[in-house]
Amino acid sequence: MDHPEKNVRKILKIADIDQIHKRFRDDWKTRLPKDPNVAFLACVGAGPWKAKRRKAVQDKAIEWFHDRWNDLCAVTPSYLMKNQPYPLVWQNRMLYDLVVNLRKSPRTFFGWCNIWKGSKQPKRCIREFFEMCEHPNKGTKVLWLFTRDYLNLPGFPIDRHVEAFLRKLDLPIDPWYIMDLCRSVGIDPSALNRSIFSEKSTNFSWSEEDEQSGKS
Secondary structure, rough: OOOOHHHHHHHHHHHHHHHHHHHHHHHHHHHHHOOOOHHHHHHHHHOOOOOHHHHHHHHHHHHHHHOOOHOOOOOOOHHHHHHOOOOOOHHHHHHHHHHHHHHHHOOHHHHHHHHOOOOOOOOHHHHHHHHHHOOOOOOOOOOOOOOHHHOOOOOOOOHOHHHHHHOOOOOOOOOHHHHHHHHHOOOHHHHHHHHHHHHHHHOOOHHHHHHOOOOO
16 A cells, blocks of 8 residues: 555654564563463453542453353353343443354354464454454454454454544544555554553553453
8 A cells, every 4th residue: 555655754753662662572562361261251341440440340251151151152142141241331342242252153262262373374364353243344442452452463453542643643433445555555553553552641441450460
């Protein structure tokens, strides 16, 4: 994709953020649990709340999972409908859609994530993951979080802080576009995304405390 010169200049102008926050390249990956099922539940639980409330929501969903299951492919849709782990409709719907599609697939969620994680074909894997969650186009913030921080694939989750930053630069509010623009000038889109967010907020989707406790 060819990008307008003005957009190339804009992204290069903020590339120094990527250098200032080099620690956001690799250290961030250690913040999520190693189990992809738990990591996914933590990402979906990263809703529009302050840290204490967010962590309580995430912990409740993870506890719900550990009480009965060892992989999301084993969750029965009927049980999920009667025992919803999240407070928001869209969160339970996203989990439901993934569970239904996993039950139709030949692999566990753990198995799928082993295929996707760090793949040399990131676009294909990201789209497969999004389609399994019934978000086949741009995905959502929480799905991009999982893509970026668990699957170790390029990711550019857009929350209100990142959106405001992009609007200020008059750049498209489109993760795929921004990632392609970053790659065209040799910038790591995941690291840049983390850097922008860290400049604007201290309410991360998972805290240092979460990392130490083994939960997000």
